[in-house]
Amino acid sequence: MLQMPRELPSRTFGQTGLAIERERHGRDSGELRRLLNSLECKQDEYAKSMILHSITRCVYLLEAEASACTTDDIALVGSMLDDKDNSVKIQALNTLKAFSGIRKFRLKVQEHSIKVLELISSIWDSELHIAGLRLLNNLPLPDYVHPQLRRVMPALMEILQSDYILAQVQAIRLLSYLAQKYDLLYDILNCQVHANFLNLFQSTQPGSLLFEVLVFAERLSEGRNSPHYRAVKWHYNEQSLHEALFGDESRLADRLLALVIHPEEEVQIQACKVIVSLQCSQDVGVRPSVCQPSRSYFNSGE
Numbered sequence: 280m281l282q283m284p285r286e287l288p289s290r291t292f293g294q295t296g297l298a299i300e301r302e303r304h305g306r307d308s309g310e311l312r313r314l315l316n317s318l319e320c321k322q323d324e325y326a327k328s329m330i331l332h333s334i335t336r337c338v339y340l341l342e343a344e345a346s347a348c349t350t351d352d353i354a355l356v357g358s359m360l361d362d363k364d365n366s367v368k369i370q371a372l373n374t375l376k377a378f379s380g381i382r383k384f385r386l387k388v389q390e391h392s393i394k395v396l397e398l399i400s401s402i403w404d405s406e407l408h409i410a411g412l413r414l415l416n417n418l419p420l421p422d423y424v425h426p427q428l429r430r431v432m433p434a435l436m437e438i439l440q441s442d443y444i445l446a447q448v449q450a451i452r453l454l455s456y457l458a459q460k461y462d463l464l465y466d467i468l469n470c471q472v473h474a475n476f477l478n479l480f481q482s483t484q485p486g487s488l489l490f491e492v493l494v495f496a497e498r499l500s501e502g503r504n505s506p507h508y509r510a511v512k513w514h515y516n517e518q519s520l521h522e523a524l525f526g527d528e529s530r531l532a533d534r535l536l537a538l539v540i541h542p543e544e545e546v547q548i549q550a551c552k553v554i555v556s557l558q559c560s561q562d563v564g565v566r567p568s569v570c571q572p573s574r575s576y577f578n579s580g581e
Contacts, residue, residue, distance in 0.1 A: 307343065307344060307347070308341070308344065309344075310337060310341065310344070311334065311337040311338070311341055311344040311345060311348065312344070314330055314333055314334045314337060315334065315348070315352050315355065317330055318330050318331070318334070318355060318356075318359075319355060324362070324363075324364040324366065324367055327359065327362065327364075327367045327370075328364070328366045328367050328369075328370045331356070331359060331367065331370035331371055331373070331374050332370050332373070334356070334374050334377075335370070335373050335374045335376075335377045338374065338377035338378055338380075338381075339377055339380075345377075345378070345381060346381055346383070348378070348384075350384070350387045353375070353378055353384055353387040353388060354387070356371055356374045356375055356378070357371070357375065357388075357390070357391045357394070359371035359374075360372070360391065360394050360395070360398065365402065365404055365406075365407055368398060368402075368407060369404075369406050369407050369410045372395065372398075372407070372410035372411050372413075372414050373410050373414075375388050375391060375414055376410070376413055376414040376417055379414065379417050379418055380417070385418065385419075388414075388418065389418050389419070389420075389421065392415065392418065392420060392421075392424050392427075393424060393427050395411045395414055395415055396411075396415070396424070396427050396428065396430075396431045397427075397431075398411055399411040399412060399431070399434065399435075399438070400430070400431035400434035400435075401434075405441070405443040405445075405446050408438050408443075408446040408449070408450070409443075409445050409446050409449055412438075412446065412449035412450055412452075412453055413449055415453055416449060416452050416453055416456070420456075420457075425460070425462060425463060428457060428463060428466075429463065429466045432466050432467060432470050433470060433471065435450050435453065435454055436450075436454075436470045436471070436472055436520070438450040439451055439454065439479070440472065440473050440476065440479070444485055444487070444488055447488055448487055448488055448491055451488070451491040451492055451494075451495050452491055454467060454495055455491065455494050455495040455498050458495065458498040458499050458502055459498060459502070461502070461505075461507060461508070464499075464502045464503070464508060465508075465513060467499065467520065468499060468503065468513075468515065468519060468520055468521040469513075469515050469516055469519045469520070469521060470519065470520050471516055471518045471519060471520075472518065472519070472520050472523050474518070476520070476523040477523060477529075477530060477531060477534055479492045480492060480493075480496075480531065480534035480535070480538065481534070482537055482538060482541055486541075486542075486543040486545070486546055489538065489541070489543075489546050490543075490545050490546050490549055493538070493546065493549035493550055493552070493553055494549060496524060496531070496553045497549065497552050497553045497556050499520075499524065499525075500524075500525070500553060500556035500557055500559075501556055503521075503525065504556070504559055525557075531557075532554075532557070535550050535553055535554050535557075536554075538550035539551060539554075
C-alpha cells in the first residue's frame with residue numbers, strides 16, 4: 280500500500296492523454312473530476328503534489344471539463360496552501376493559476392491573494408516565490424489587499440534583489456503593477472534597498488530582467504512626477520529605493536547612458552524612456568527629497 284503513490288504519476292499522465300482524446304471527440308472523460316475527488320481523500324505529501332500537478336495539466340488541456348468545475352473545487356485546491364509541505368503549496372499555487380485563466384473562477388481564486396502574499400513573504404523558497412508571484416501577476420489585485428501588500432513590500436524588494444532570475448522577473452512585474460497604484464507608490468519608494476541596488480541596471484544582467492527593471496523605474500518616475508504626488512512633501516529613508524534611484528547621490532543616470540547602447544533593442548528603447556521621464560521630472564520641478572536616518576531592514580545573514 281505504501282508504494283501506491285509512487286505509481287501515481289505514470290498512471291495519471293496516461294489517463295490524462297486518454298482524457299484529451301475523449302474531449303476531442305466531444306466526450307467528458309471525467310478524469311479531472313476523479314483527480315479532484317482523490318484530492319479530498321487522505322493522501323501523503325508526494326501523492327498530493329502529483330495529483331495537483333495532474334489537475335493543473337487537465338485544467339490547461341481539458342477546457343470543457345475545467346469549465347464544469349465548481350467554486351468548491353477551487354476552495355479545495357486553495358486549502359492545500361495550508362499544507363505543511365512546500366512542494367504541495369507550490370503545486371497548489373500552479374493549479375490556482377491554471378484555474379485563474381477561466382473567467383468565472385477568477386474572483387474565487389482572487390480570494391486567496393492574501394494567503395499567497397503571506398506565503399511568499401514568510402517562506403524563503405525560490406520555487407514557491409515564482410509560483411506565488413506568477414499567480415498574483417495573473418490576477419487583478421483588489422484594494423482590500425493593499426494593506427497586506429504594504430506589509431510584504433520589504434519581502435518583495437528582497438526577492439527582487441536575490442540572485443534567482445525567474446523570481447526576480449516575477450517580483451519586478453508585480454512591483455511595476457503596484458507602482459501604478461497611487462496609494463502604494465510612497466510605500467514602494469520608501470522601501471529600503473541594498474547599497475548595491477543599482478547593480479540591477481548593469482548591462483551584464485539578463486536582458487529580460489533589465490527590461491523589467493527599466494519599466495519599473497519608468498513607472499516610478501512617472502508616478503513621482505504626477506501633480507497629485509508632487510503636492511505632498513514626502514520624507515524618505517536614507518536607504519530607500521527613492522534615494523537609490525532619484526536621490527542627489529544616485530548614479531542611475533550613468534547606468535542608463537550605458538544601457539542606451541545595449542545589444543538588445545527593447546532594453547535600449549526602455550532606457551531612453553526612463554531618461555526622458557527623468558528629464559521631465561526636472562522640467563516640472565519635482566520637490567527634493569527629505570531623508571531620514573533609519574535602521575536597515577535587512578538581516579546580513581539572509
